[in-house]
Amino acid sequence: MSVVRAFIAIDLPASLRRSLSERIASLRNNLAGAPVRWVRANGIHLTLRFLGDTEVERIPDVKQALLKVASTYPGFSIRLAGLGCFPNARRPRVVWLGVEEETGVLPALQAATEAACRELGFQPEARPFSPHLTLGRVRRDADPKAVSDLGRAVEGEEQGSLGSMGVDEVCLFQSDLKPDGAVYTKLLAARLGTGA
16 A cells, blocks of 8 residues: 655745744854754744655545635734744753744644544644744754753754744645655645635
């Protein structure tokens, strides 16, 4: 049975990707020697639901569910601001950029997406939704002191805003893992509706 690695996310415009690329370059420079694999800006999305290996035969059902969910929520704006670590600065595993959304549409949209995925038989997401963009991942074999130092350094970094964007669609992506990084293919762009 043929499978694709899939996820549901909000895509970012080229202007914000440029800003992200500059921010990652600045972090790479400021945190030189830190045990982090920095993400390429063209591979960053605001993930709403990671589906993982999904049978190709299930993709049409996922598309239909996403179209239905998207049509019931209005467009909204997000602001990229803040910097932090998951799970925390004492034991960082991921360096992230925060995503702010003031109307409550984003968490409602994500919850509806999660519910639709569960209805299709996908396992429930284990962690609560925390909107963010992953900038880097801490190496698994990193020295504990270097990891702790990284967390403190991230806390000391400038926390300013990278900008805002309007969101008018949610996308289904296929991810193909290649030796030089993942390649993403957009399988569907589901337009947001009026919220009716």
